[in-house]
Amino acid sequence: MDDIDRKLISALRHDARASLSDLAMDLGVSRTTVRGRIERLRQRGDIVGFTVVLQEETKTDPVRGLMLIGIEGRGTERIIRQLHGLKAVRAIHSTNGRWDLILELGTQTLDELDEVLGQIRRLDGVSTSETNLLLSTKKAG
Incomplete structure (x- = not known):
């Protein structure tokens, strides 16, 4: 190239x-x-496709956070499927180390974020979690 x-x-x-x-x-x-x-x-294969970006996808959620999740047993794929169904989950990343998944979350209010965190913590197989609010973005991908 x-x-x-x-x-x-x-x-x-x-x-x-x-x-x-x-x-x-x-x-x-x-x-x-x-x-x-x-x-x-x-x-x-350098270019694998073209996509459409909707205006609503360019807007930043007022409340954003990263949720780190520890999963017990072999339920990771099942949990990932369940997370896909949650509107507030913007991205799901697998990782190594202490945490199994890192989620990017976005909501309109802190109350909505709190509700989503509760839903995720109640998923069967989620054993531990830690959440950090994103205050500002210095550089976006």
Whole structure:
């Protein structure tokens, strides 16, 4: 992957619906070059798909937290399936070390967050947890 490929990917991340002409103009290459590079990046698996981001998904939840969960036994997959059904669960990460899962949570109020924490703690197999509120974001992915 060269500098043009990286700039193309950056431009597509900003606007995946940009026309080949606009991308070519921004990168200083021909439309044919842009088309060929996109196709090559897709065939190699560097680009695995395109997606739609809804406006509501760009809004930050007023109350956000990270919940670290310890699971007893072999119920991790079952618990992950149950967590997928909770609206406040924004992401589920498996990890190593003391905790089995790290959840990113988002709600409108502290009361809602408290309710979600209670629901998660009551799941069969959740043995321990720790939650930290996120106060501000200094850099987002």
